Amino acid sequence: MEIMSKVTDIKLGNNKSPASRRSPVLIIFAVIVISFLGIIIAPKSNFKNDWDIIGKQYEESKAISDPKLRQEAFMTSLKEMIAMRNKYPEHARLYLNTAVIFQALNMPDSAFKNAYTALKKGGDGTVNQINSFAIDIMLKSTIQKAQVFFMQKDTVDALNTFKYANSLIQHPFLGKTIGSFYANFGSADSALKYLYQSYKLNNRDSEVFYFVGLTYYKGNKIDSAIYFLNQAITMNPNEQQAKSLINLITSQGNNENSKHN
Amino acid sequence: MKIPNIIKDINSLSPEIVFLICGVLFGLLMVYANPPYHSNDEDRHFYLAYNYSEGNLAPTVQNGKVGFILPISLYNITVSTQGKNYNAGQKVSRQMIDNAEKVPLNKDKNLFYEATTININPIAYIGPIIGMSVGKVINDNPIHILWAGRIGSLLFYLLIVYFAIKLIPFHKFPLTLIALNPMSLYQATSITYDTPIFALTLLLFAYTFKLLFDETTINENNIIMIVAIALIINFSKDGYFLLPFIALLLPMNRFKNKNLYYIMLASLIISIFIPNWTWGVYFQSLNLPNPKPLVSDFQYGGSEQINFLLSNPFGSLYNIFMNIITQGKEWMWGVFGRFGYSYSVLNKGLITVYGLFLFTYILLDNSGKYEVTDKQRYLLLSLGILTALMIIVGFYTVASPVGAKLIFGVQGRYFIPTLPFFIFALSNNIIKKEQFLELKGVVAISAIVIMLSYTVYFLDKQLWMN
Numbered sequence: 139m140e141i142m143s144k145v146t147d148i149k150l151g152n153n154k155s156p157a158s159r160r161s162p163v164l165i166i167f168a169v170i171v172i173s174f175l176g177i178i179i180a181p182k183s184n185f186k187n188d189w190d191i192i193g194k195q196y197e198e199s200k201a202i203s204d205p206k207l208r209q210e211a212f213m214t215s216l217k218e219m220i221a222m223r224n225k226y227p228e229h230a231r232l233y234l235n236t237a238v239i240f241q242a243l244n245m246p247d248s249a250f251k252n253a254y255t256a257l258k259k260g261g262d263g264t265v266n267q268i269n270s271f272a273i274d275i276m277l278k279s280t281i282q283k284a285q286v287f288f289m290q291k292d293t294v295d296a297l298n299t300f301k302y303a304n305s306l307i308q309h310p311f312l313g314k315t316i317g318s319f320y321a322n323f324g325s326a327d328s329a330l331k332y333l334y335q336s337y338k339l340n341n342r343d344s345e346v347f348y349f350v351g352l353t354y355y356k357g358n359k360i361d362s363a364i365y366f367l368n369q370a371i372t373m374n375p376n377e378q379q380a381k382s383l384i385n386l387i388t389s390q391g392n393n394e395n396s397k398h399n
Numbered sequence: 400m401k402i403p404n405i406i407k408d409i410n411s412l413s414p415e416i417v418f419l420i421c422g423v424l425f426g427l428l429m430v431y432a433n434p435p436y437h438s439n440d441e442d443r444h445f446y447l448a449y450n451y452s453e454g455n456l457a458p459t460v461q462n463g464k465v466g467f468i469l470p471i472s473l474y475n476i477t478v479s480t481q482g483k484n485y486n487a488g489q490k491v492s493r494q495m496i497d498n499a500e501k502v503p504l505n506k507d508k509n510l511f512y513e514a515t516t517i518n519i520n521p522i523a524y525i526g527p528i529i530g531m532s533v534g535k536v537i538n539d540n541p542i543h544i545l546w547a548g549r550i551g552s553l554l555f556y557l558l559i560v561y562f563a564i565k566l567i568p569f570h571k572f573p574l575t576l577i578a579l580n581p582m583s584l585y586q587a588t589s590i591t592y593d594t595p596i597f598a599l600t601l602l603l604f605a606y607t608f609k610l611l612f613d614e615t616t617i618n619e620n621n622i623i624m625i626v627a628i629a630l631i632i633n634f635s636k637d638g639y640f641l642l643p644f645i646a647l648l649l650p651m652n653r654f655k656n657k658n659l660y661y662i663m664l665a666s667l668i669i670s671i672f673i674p675n676w677t678w679g680v681y682f683q684s685l686n687l688p689n690p691k692p693l694v695s696d697f698q699y700g701g702s703e704q705i706n707f708l709l710s711n712p713f714g715s716l717y718n719i720f721m722n723i724i725t726q727g728k729e730w731m732w733g734v735f736g737r738f739g740y741s742y743s744v745l746n747k748g749l750i751t752v753y754g755l756f757l758f759t760y761i762l763l764d765n766s767g768k769y770e771v772t773d774k775q776r777y778l779l780l781s782l783g784i785l786t787a788l789m790i791i792v793g794f795y796t797v798a799s800p801v802g803a804k805l806i807f808g809v810q811g812r813y814f815i816p817t818l819p820f821f822i823f824a825l826s827n828n829i830i831k832k833e834q835f836l837e838l839k840g841v842v843a844i845s846a847i848v849i850m851l852s853y854t855v856y857f858l859d860k861q862l863w864m865n
Contacts, residue, residue: 166776167762174731175755177731178728181725
């Protein structure tokens with residue numbers, strides 16, 4: 139009987155002694171228990187939890203239809219977010235989050251400042267590149283602030299708002315916008331300087347070519363103007379501003395010719 | 400020491416019956432003790448399951464946005480229960496729910512809801528869909544539709560796991576304990592796609608062990624069963640495709656022929672891709688605008704994040720390790736008991752004791768003639784560990800902000816399907832404590848009753864305003 143049992147054990151691969159069969163089980167048990175307890179004892183990060191709560195609150199605030207209640211909810215989220223930002227100053231994305239809420243509250247200066255800090259801190263969710271969300275907030279805040287100056291007919295401060303943003307971040311939109319200002323109202327040199335800056339960051343923007351054309355047109359350099367306007371139309375056949383200006387130049391040329399005739 | 404007859408009677412109860420009794424009793428209590436739409440993301444899963452229960456397979460597109468047409472009452476009631484900061488002492492008012500229960504569904508007045516959870520296969524909601532469809536006939540109030548959906552989910556879970564416990568030839572009580580772990584049952588009583596994954600993992604687990612220890616030859620029907628379960632798991636949610644490979648526990652010489660083994664292996668591999676080749680293709684053909692995933696204000700995951708991780712592989716591995724260290728505790732609580740939109744953790748001391756209890760219980764639960772070899776033990780552990788890592792890495796690449804050192808979106812409950820793999824790796828027939836074996840049923844039942852009673856009490860106390 140004993141021999142039969144041994145034969146069965148060998149067939150089943152159980153030819154190890156009970157002690158040696160026990161050891162892997164006990165080792166695995168020890169590893170699992172130590173890992174389980176180790177993870178429980180290890181220091182924890184509260185950041186994720188805090189973010190989850192505030193992030194969710196903010197998302198839900200956005201869904202509130204009543205503007206007054208929504209504003210109040212944003213303010214609550216903002217206070218908590220600022221507290222959290224101060225608690226975890228190493229997390230750039232908290233600055234970005236704060237910027238988002240400031241933007242939702244129509245506070246462009248604070249939104250801009252926080253987005254810029256996020257960008258500078260980098261890492262942890264902020265992408266330090268041209269299409270990063272931080273830059274997006276900075277651009278939107280800049281436009282928002284400039285619009286206020288425009289409404290007050292204060293074009294100088296509107297321009298300075300864009301120039302300030304341009305001194306901090308490199309973005310083709312800023313160069314183009316400032317360049318377009320100068321092309322319409324200011325010096326040709328300044329216009330070309332900013333438009334060239336924009337071109338270096340994005341050489342496929344037909345509008346930049348249009349504004350260069352406009353700058354030359356205003357400086358009475360018609361051949362150069364036509365060249366750049368045609369470039370703009372080649373790049374984008376729907377570039378209506380360039381088409382209109384070429385039509386204007388052509389009609390002016392015809393008028394001149396008819397006067398001479 | 401003489402054991403009283405009543406203890407002997409309790410001890411002799413079959414585990415599957417214990418599972419059904421405790422599952423129905425505590426499951427129904429949890430359906431109602433958990434405030435409406437309060438499991439993680441339950442609101443979003445509810446909208447989608449409701450949409451399916453209305454017979455709509457595809458979402459609606461309006462103004463370039465993708466979502467569902469929902470009755471206004473259903474949306475308003477759901478939203479009104481959300482955003483409770485339990486950490487700050489906020490709770491759900493019973494009065495508010497009582498009032499909401501009187502609001503008719505009124506399908507004619509509807510709105511467009513922009514959704515992020517849109518492409519989950521309806522098979523993942525089979526329980527809630529059936530529950531809701533039946534529930535709507537009885538009472539179409541939005542809260543009652545939710546209760547019905549939850550009950551449907553619970554019944555589906557109980558049915559599948561009942562068969563799993565019945566099928567598995569050994570360690571029936573450990574499987575019952577895993578299935579009635581507070582968080583497992585909490586999930587089963589919510590509307591979520593995690594329920595079928597866990598239930599079917601347990602079924603496949605049990606079926607594999609049944610085949611392993613049965614003396615019969617493994618044939619085509621057995622393979623069809625294994626692959627069918629694997630397919631449903633893969634259709635329900637990404638990230639768990641390794642779990643069905645538990646079928647590799649079956650030795651090749653037990654198959655009718657070698658080819659059948661390879662057919663099973665190939666089918667398991669192909670089953671990973673079938674959801675993409677079918678449901679994925681169907682969804683792509685709808686040409687839907689991309690919904691904004693998770694919190695929409697940040698750039699999440701995608702190729703940029705993968706590039707970031709690959710640009711510094713050792714740094715990324717270090718980050719993953721550090722996340723396990725610093726967030727692991729939160730995930731661990733989530734495996735056993737994290738409620739009220741994950742904000743309320745069950746007593747942490749109790750969870751620790753319960754975790755240790757589960758590991759110790761199976762160690763002492765002598766498997767008798769059914770022996771798990773070391774090779775099988777390592778396979779179980781590997782599948783458990785790899786699946787857990789897949790979940791963590793998956794969230795790091797898909798759901799974390801680009802460049803982040805911190806992994807976002809991982810919740811402890813996602814690891815529940817790996818629990819049996821770790822626990823059954825401790826199966827043995829060497830350690831034999833007669834006294835424990837005589838009382839193992841009573842010990843398991845006591846643990847289940849204590850844990851689930853406390854959970855129901857906790858939910859009631861922690862989440863509801865009294």
